[in-house]
Amino acid sequence: MKREETDVKLIERFRTGKLSENESKLFHKRLLEEEVFAEKVRLQLNVTEEINTFWVNELLLKFEKWEDSLKQISEKMKANQEIAKPKESARKKKSLIGVIVIALVGLVASIWYLSLPEPADLFIQNFEPYEDVIQNHSAENSDLLTLAMVAYSEEDYAVAMITLKHFLNEVDSISPENRTSARFYLAVSNLGNGNVHTAKQAFETIAADESNPFQEQADWYIALANIKINDITKAKIQLSKIKSERNHRYQKEARALFKTLE
Numbered sequence: 001m002k003r004e005e006t007d008v009k010l011i012e013r014f015r016t017g018k019l020s021e022n023e024s025k026l027f028h029k030r031l032l033e034e035e036v037f038a039e040k041v042r043l044q045l046n047v048t049e050e051i052n053t054f055w056v057n058e059l060l061l062k063f064e065k066w067e068d069s070l071k072q073i074s075e076k077m078k079a080n081q082e083i084a085k086p087k088e089s090a091r092k093k094k095s096l097i098g099v100i101v102i103a104l105v106g107l108v109a110s111i112w113y114l115s116l117p118e119p120a121d122l123f124i125q126n127f128e129p130y131e132d133v134i135q136n137h138s139a140e141n142s143d144l145l146t147l148a149m150v151a152y153s154e155e156d157y158a159v160a161m162i163t164l165k166h167f168l169n170e171v172d173s174i175s176p177e178n179r180t181s182a183r184f185y186l187a188v189s190n191l192g193n194g195n196v197h198t199a200k201q202a203f204e205t206i207a208a209d210e211s212n213p214f215q216e217q218a219d220w221y222i223a224l225a226n227i228k229i230n231d232i233t234k235a236k237i238q239l240s241k242i243k244s245e246r247n248h249r250y251q252k253e254a255r256a257l258f259k260t261l262e
Contacts, residue, residue, distance in 0.1 A: 157193035200225040220250040
């Protein structure tokens with residue numbers, strides 16, 4: 001039991017970046033050599049990250065609800081102001097035909113709206129982790145990148161995300177290529193783990209850098225991030241941008257997804 005408690009504390013210190021250099025080396029050694037310990041690390045990091053992600057997403061949902069409430073209050077105030085104005089002396093009655101036409105238009109619009117796929121479904125259908133194209137995981141004096149990409153390849157995004165953060169923050173000398181790659185895969189891991197706003201900001205930075213080899217991939221993931229948060233207008237704008245670029249690697253996917261949103 002004492003060993004269990006020690007390991008729990010050790011893993012938490014790893015997660016928060018508080019391991020000493022010697023502790024870090026021993027920790028990584030155990031990760032590579034002890035399968036039970038590696039599984040324990042993954043489980044604990046996943047549980048912790050799920051809790052953190054849940055609370056962040058709950059807070060974002062509350063902000064969105066508060067924003068909607070403020071809009072409704074504002075609309076009611078405007079409506080009350082309109083009622084307070086002098087009423088028009090005469091109002092024409094709507095004809096029966098006019099009412100029927102409006103009702104039919106509303107019915108067609110409702111059927112069309114209900115037939116649209118849910119944003120969550122569209123995201124799941126179109127999201128795929130980008131393949132691992134890093135040439136040399138062991139280019140630096142650290143096994144963190146290797147550990148992170150093993151987790152990434154298994155779609156264990158919570159572990160990949162935390163380990164990539166440690167790699168970027170703790171390893172002193174990282175080759176420019178691996179640093180660029182790690183930042184991109186960290187963004188993908190965030191998106192896969194539900195940290196959509198964090199991922200979107202990272203992808204926007206990558207997409208703005210014309211020298212970044214992951215620029216086109218970032219374009220595509222920005223569109224998916226917008227769909228994930230149900231911002232269909234921005235998703236369409238992003239997809240239109242991709243469609244308009246003749247040699248964009250995601251042009252075909254963008255056209256298909258845009259058609260789904262029409």
